[in-house]
Amino acid sequence: MTGRKTVHTDVAIVGGGIVGASAALALRQMGIGVVLLERDLCGSRSSGVNYGGVRRQGRPINQLPLAQRAHRIWGRLRETIGTDGEYLRSGHFKIARSEADMASLERYRAQSRDFDLGLELVSDARLRERCPWLGARAVGGSLCAEDGQANPRLVSPAFALAAQRAGAQIFERHKVDEVAHDGAKFVLRSGNTLEVHAPALLNCAGAWAGPITTEFGEAVPLQSGHPAMAVTEPLPFFMNWSLGVEGGGIYCRQVTRGNLVLGGGGAGVALDADRARSDRDAIASLSAQAIELLPALRHAHFIRTWSGTEGYLPDRQPVLGPSRTTPGLFHGFGFAGAGFQIGPAAGEVLAELVRDGRSSTPIEAFSIERFFPEETTTSPP
Amino acid sequence: MTTTAALQPVIVGAGPAGVRAAQALVVQGLRPVVIDEASRAGGQIYRRPPASLSQRTAAMLYGFEASRANAVHQAFDAMRDRIDYQPDSLVWNAQGGVLDVLHNPTRTTARVPYGQLIVATGATDRVLPVPGWTLPGVYTLGGAQVALKFQGCAIGQRVVFMGTGPLLYLVAYQYAKAGAKVAAVLDTSRLADQLAATPAMLRQPAVFAKGVYYVAWLRAHGVALHSGVRPLRVLGDAQDSRVAGVAWHDGSEERTLACDAVGFGYALRSETQLADLLGCRFEFAPLHRAHLPVRDAAGRSSVRGVYLAGDGAGIMGADAAEWAGERAALALLADRGVAVDTARAAALERKRHKLGGFREGLERAFPLPHDWAAHAPDELVVCRCENITAGTLRQTVAENGADEMNRLKALSRVGMGRCQGRMCGVAAAEILAHATGLPLQQVGRLRGQAPIKPIPIHLAAAPSTEGAGE
Ligand SMILES: Cc1cc2nc3c(=O)[nH]c(=O)nc-3n(C[C@H](O)[C@H](O)[C@H](O)COP(=O)(O)OP(=O)(O)OC[C@H]3O[C@@H](n4cnc5c(N)ncnc54)[C@H](O)[C@@H]3O)c2cc1C
Ligand SMILES: Cc1cc2nc3c(=O)[nH]c(=O)nc-3n(C[C@H](O)[C@H](O)[C@H](O)COP(=O)(O)OP(=O)(O)OC[C@H]3O[C@@H](n4cnc5c(N)ncnc54)[C@H](O)[C@@H]3O)c2cc1C
Numbered sequence: 001m002t003g004r005k006t007v008h009t010d011v012a013i014v015g016g017g018i019v020g021a022s023a024a025l026a027l028r029q030m031g032i033g034v035v036l037l038e039r040d041l042c043g044s045r046s047s048g049v050n051y052g053g054v055r056r057q058g059r060p061i062n063q064l065p066l067a068q069r070a071h072r073i074w075g076r077l078r079e080t081i082g083t084d085g086e087y088l089r090s091g092h093f094k095i096a097r098s099e100a101d102m103a104s105l106e107r108y109r110a111q112s113r114d115f116d117l118g119l120e121l122v123s124d125a126r127l128r129e130r131c132p133w134l135g136a137r138a139v140g141g142s143l144c145a146e147d148g149q150a151n152p153r154l155v156s157p158a159f160a161l162a163a164q165r166a167g168a169q170i171f172e173r174h175k176v177d178e179v180a181h182d183g184a185k186f187v188l189r190s191g192n193t194l195e196v197h198a199p200a201l202l203n204c205a206g207a208w209a210g211p212i213t214t215e216f217g218e219a220v221p222l223q224s225g226h227p228a229m230a231v232t233e234p235l236p237f238f239m240n241w242s243l244g245v246e247g248g249g250i251y252c253r254q255v256t257r258g259n260l261v262l263g264g265g266g267a268g269v270a271l272d273a274d275r276a277r278s279d280r281d282a283i284a285s286l287s288a289q290a291i292e293l294l295p296a297l298r299h300a301h302f303i304r305t306w307s308g309t310e311g312y313l314p315d316r317q318p319v320l321g322p323s324r325t326t327p328g329l330f331h332g333f334g335f336a337g338a339g340f341q342i343g344p345a346a347g348e349v350l351a352e353l354v355r356d357g358r359s360s361t362p363i364e365a366f367s368i369e370r371f372f373p374e375e376t377t378t379s380p381p
Numbered sequence: 382m383t384t385t386a387a388l389q390p391v392i393v394g395a396g397p398a399g400v401r402a403a404q405a406l407v408v409q410g411l412r413p414v415v416i417d418e419a420s421r422a423g424g425q426i427y428r429r430p431p432a433s434l435s436q437r438t439a440a441m442l443y444g445f446e447a448s449r450a451n452a453v454h455q456a457f458d459a460m461r462d463r464i465d466y467q468p469d470s471l472v473w474n475a476q477g478g479v480l481d482v483l484h485n486p487t488r489t490t491a492r493v494p495y496g497q498l499i500v501a502t503g504a505t506d507r508v509l510p511v512p513g514w515t516l517p518g519v520y521t522l523g524g525a526q527v528a529l530k531f532q533g534c535a536i537g538q539r540v541v542f543m544g545t546g547p548l549l550y551l552v553a554y555q556y557a558k559a560g561a562k563v564a565a566v567l568d569t570s571r572l573a574d575q576l577a578a579t580p581a582m583l584r585q586p587a588v589f590a591k592g593v594y595y596v597a598w599l600r601a602h603g604v605a606l607h608s609g610v611r612p613l614r615v616l617g618d619a620q621d622s623r624v625a626g627v628a629w630h631d632g633s634e635e636r637t638l639a640c641d642a643v644g645f646g647y648a649l650r651s652e653t654q655l656a657d658l659l660g661c662r663f664e665f666a667p668l669h670r671a672h673l674p675v676r677d678a679a680g681r682s683s684v685r686g687v688y689l690a691g692d693g694a695g696i697m698g699a700d701a702a703e704w705a706g707e708r709a710a711l712a713l714l715a716d717r718g719v720a721v722d723t724a725r726a727a728a729l730e731r732k733r734h735k736l737g738g739f740r741e742g743l744e745r746a747f748p749l750p751h752d753w754a755a756h757a758p759d760e761l762v763v764c765r766c767e768n769i770t771a772g773t774l775r776q777t778v779a780e781n782g783a784d785e786m787n788r789l790k791a792l793s794r795v796g797m798g799r800c801q802g803r804m805c806g807v808a809a810a811e812i813l814a815h816a817t818g819l820p821l822q823q824v825g826r827l828r829g830q831a832p833i834k835p836i837p838i839h840l841a842a843a844p845s846t847e848g849a850g851e
Binding site for chain 1: 474476477479481492660767781782785787788791792797798799801830831832835836837838839841842
């Protein structure tokens with residue numbers, strides 16, 4: 001006899017990353033029934049291995065409403081998930097390495113003026129005074145004092161635990177092998193052990209969301225990327241800010257224990273579909289840039305490197321919103337290396353979509369329709 | 382022959398396994414690259430002191446093992462100019478058929494490509510901590526022995542050796558022979574364990590006899606030997622700035638003894654990170670209470686072109702390491718299309734296989750104290766890099782449901798420091814298994830990542846690409 005268990009619920013979620021778990025939590029807060037299936041452990045993939053940057057600065061302007069909404073959630077993190085997850089509004093400083101970079105930071109400040117990010121441009125003498133540890137390549141930068149950092153290993157699993165405490169049924173080590181719609185509801189199967197029936201389905205499967213979109217006839221060009229990460233031994237504490245550079249390439253922050261966490265690039269090596277490591281050339285490039293940025297690091301040691309697997313769409317914007325083919329199906333994936341900060345807001349948006357059919361935060365830019373332009377133009381006005 | 386096979390074979394580790402592997406390749410006219418972190422070949426057991434310190438004879442350094450040590454050293458010295466030997470060199474990363482190697486004296490890192498690779502990375506001490514183990518003056522058994530062999534100095538004037546395993550009595554004997562006062566040997570296994578294991582141990586009568594000899598010698602020289610003990614703590618002096626004694630439970634009561642140094646350990650654990658980076662498949666090996674890279678009888682790993690030999694693939698001791706090294710080299714040669722002596726290959730496999738029963742005997746004689754986790758107090762520091770206690774680990778299990786090593790690490794920071802779990806991993810897994818009620822096998826193992834040991838950032842930044850040995 002097979003011991004298959006069948007569960008009926010309002011909403012089924014595939015994926016227990018920060019997006020799926022925060023959607024589960026938001027749904028429970030609305031009193032909606034939730035079953036979440038996670039192939040591995042909640043928060044063990046992208047959401048648990050990322051750099052931990054919690055920043056709004058530098059995001060595409062169309063992501064800022066979502067980022068602002070997330071900022072408010074981060075602000076009451078402890079009440080929401082029961083832990084501070086080492087979240088600190090320590091400031092995020094984006095470094096300019098040329099006058100052109102500086103001009104572009106100024107432009108960003110102007111473009112984002114409506115969003116109350118509180119960006120402050122710092123250069124010349126003030127730069128040297130405020131950050132004597134910066135290498136000579138830095139000519140200035142832009143500080144967002146309210147942005148910050150958190151420990152993803154703690155935060156992301158805690159969202160899932162909070163959802164569970166709020167009444168979500170969470171099945172870890174349950175891979176969804178099959179999804180179908182029987183005309184009335186979605187049917188999810190995990191091996192021979194579990195079947196979930198629900199009228200609504202959230203596709204929060206991160207880099208692995210493709211099979212579900214394909215199943216419902218809306219395949220998108222989703223690809224995997226693997227940012228390289230490295231961490232040093234604990235060093236005397238010298239830097240509060242989380243650093244990024246204009247134009248990208250490297251970011252780094254120092255945790256309270258003193259370790260520096262560094263990241264950058266999209267050049268990890270995939271071991272298989274699920275796992276990745278830092279690539280040696282990526283580590284070499286990170287190291288060179290790190291020393292240039294922070295010369296004091298020269299004699300520090302790396303104790304570990306790692307990577308993760310994250311979903312990217314060609315325009316580096318997520319897919320967030322309803323399916324174009326199947327009522328009751330909503331997507332939230334493809335956060336392109338920047339979904340940790342906005343993940344909790346994406347979760348709330350998905351919950352609103354289920355309950356109200358619409359989101360109170362603008363998400364048109366993330367519609368899956370953008371990958372099907374010709375069909376969109378032939379539809380009646 | 383493919384172009385990768387045409388590259389020189391590379392051997393990591395110049396212990397008994399690596400040396401015999403190199404020798405078998407050299408005999409066939411190959412010129413292997415031999416990379417070893419140590420400054421002189423010999424590995425752990427046949428470690429050679431620096432040339433400037435080598436006044437002591439092999440007999441003084443290696444005792445009964447002197448002739449074997451000499452044989453391995455001579456085999457190495459004789460082929461010295463027919464191999465590309467890279468001492469003082471740490472393999473810190475492996476990716477895509479290339480090793481990253483940090484040469485310590487010149488502080489440079491190079492890339493060494495390989496087509497075929499023998500991993501003979503040996504072992505380190507297996508540590509189950511005891512309260513007070515972080516006090517200055519506490520060493521692992523291996524560390525205590527290295528101090529004696531390599532630097533010619535003792536860890537203290539009045540030393541207690543504690544734990545279990547064959548090394549326990551051996552190191553105590555070596556210390557006493559070298560003139561140090563051995564205050565006591567405290568063995569967690571019981572006499573009854575040793576008696577029950579005697580038939581299996583007699584499969585290697587010579588080795589067994591040596592063990593019996595060490596014990597008898599220690600006893601005859603008035604060293605107190607206690608078995609069936611449970612270590613309670615290492616006592617500090619008034620300022621807790623140094624070891625002042627040890628406390629243990631002898632089955633009926635608590636006892637203490639003054640000393641100024643402690644050597645402790647519970648046999649050995651395999652160095653498996655390189656095999657992990659190479660993508661070798663791991664399985665739980667009940668005899669070793671560890672997840673180990675799998676290999677066939679010849680030493681082939683699950684990854685084509687990668688061979689495993691010696692203690693790095695499972696603790697079998699120095700003799701077995703020599704056989705496994707040679708056997709793996711024969712497999713490598715055969716895979717290159719070289720005709721090898723199949724009778725020799727079979728004989729090597731038979732010898733190693735026969736040792737299996739003896740190894741089981743050893744485990745029965747000196748079992749890891751299975752109740753260690755149950756007795757580890759909450760305030761015991763398990764991970765000293767990150768200062769993580771047994772209590773914190775238990776709390777992480779209770780509050781967050783961690784039931785797997787990598788999750789435990791992520792949530793508690795255990796194994797996240799400089800040693801990356803090499804020291805604390807064994808103990809953390811025991812605590813996790815006990816706290817969850819799961820079998821050890823099921824709590825898994827810490828995933829390996831580069832660098833294998835910490836490396837300076839500026840070296841990671843500046844690689845020089847190098848053809849093997851040109
Ligand atoms: C190395 C790295 C660094 C990053 N740095 C930052 C940063 O500093 N700041 C920032 O904002 N963002 C950062 N990101 C991006 C951020 O981590 C991700 O955008 C975010 O975590 C995505 O969350 P998610 O829930 O969509 O995906 P994930 O966390 O990947 O979760 C998806 C989950 O779905 C599960 N799943 C997949 N298929 C199935 C199935 N069939 N059945 C069941 N479960 C399934 C997976 O196991 C996984 O747990 C980084 C990403 C990486 C990889
Ligand atoms: C500290 C210690 C003391 C011991 N004392 C005794 C004893 O007295 N009697 C006894 O019978 N057995 C002893 N043993 C066990 C004995 O050492 C082994 O059974 C035997 O040495 C195994 O041989 P091997 O070639 O497999 O490995 P080893 O002899 O351990 O040699 C492995 C070599 O690989 C090198 N290496 C490892 N990783 C890397 C890397 N990433 N890059 C470069 N080089 C690397 C190491 O530096 C080492 O030189 C001891 C073990 C240890 C750890």
